[in-house]
Amino acid sequence: MKINITSPSFDEQELLLLKQCLDSKWVTQGEFTQQFESLFKQRHDVQYAFATTSCTAALHMAMVALEIKPDDEVIVPAFTWVTSAHCVEYVGAKVVFVDIEPDTFNIDPAALEAAITPKTKAIVVVHLFGLAAKMQEIMEIAKKYNLAVVEDAACATGTNYDGKPVGGIGDIGCFSFHPRKVITTGEGGMVTTNNPKLAERIKILRNHGATANPNIDTSKPYYMGNFDHLGFNLRFSDIQAAIGVAQMAKLDKLLADRLACARQYDLLLSSVSELTIPQMPSQCGHSYQSYVVCLLVGGIDRRNLLMEALATEGIQSRPGTHAVHRLGYYKNKYGINSTSYPYASKSEDLSITLPIFPGMTDLDQQKVVNILKAALST
């Protein structure tokens, strides 16, 4: 028997809407995309939402829309998925890494403030594994230094900070619908904002840089738009949006199921003193997109043995995520010392993401924990 690290939830509703989409013969960005965006906007309490091909594309458009330029610096946590940093490189700006808090895996606000220079223009705040970052402290710092805040909420669809959904707290929010995330459309992403000027730019960037041509009546057969901007084709497809609409309808149920699985792991692991369990500081909601534990005693070799023990029993696990500053591209480009950002490095070396998904049974969770216990005692 195999237990995968995740398992997306699909039923007849996805099929029904998918068929509706195909029957309509309209499969690129259209009415289903609008409906998906509208549901997303309502749920996340934001003025604007633009569906796109991935969270990576969303982050890229955020950097372009904020007019981040080659000499600018953008602060990024050192422990995250690589594209939280790549988006800064796409526009030729400089990534400045900041270490994380070991207990939340999220950016350390004090270290963030210490990394600010006159060249700093923006911060990419990551709600890693679905845990909301400490937005109050971060927004205060951003205001004090006049910095833009991009929320990388790839893992945090439907998560709150202090009762407010993430993605609408900073200037721009970016979400992912990759199959490992809370809801999925195969691949996909969303850009959210409450700023009409940024919204207008993102809308244009997503659609080849096209804007309306006020000099020709749009109903004329010879109408052509204007192209005054270097845009991209990062439009969503209605095939994906049909699935997205079905997924949004069950978002709260999916989140409740993940939370229940997390509480069950908390309970089962409470007697395992050699592993940390995920923390939830007050105000910070958690989607439990990933349930990440860390080994407290021993190093990476022992962590790897635990993961091997799980794999032997057919249980999939993964390290939490990357210490991005240690990856070749960043190490070589910035000549970063391997002892920098110790909490990010330690978290990469000692973390294990356990299987978690709606519908995971208590029995399977017990099995995962029993294997970890047995491996820890050898």
Ligand SMILES: *Cc1c(COP(=O)(O)O)cnc(C)c1O
């Ligand atoms: C998954 C993820 C991304 C990338 O999302 P895609 O939709 O796969 O491009 C970015 N940042 C974080 C924190 C992620 O977990």
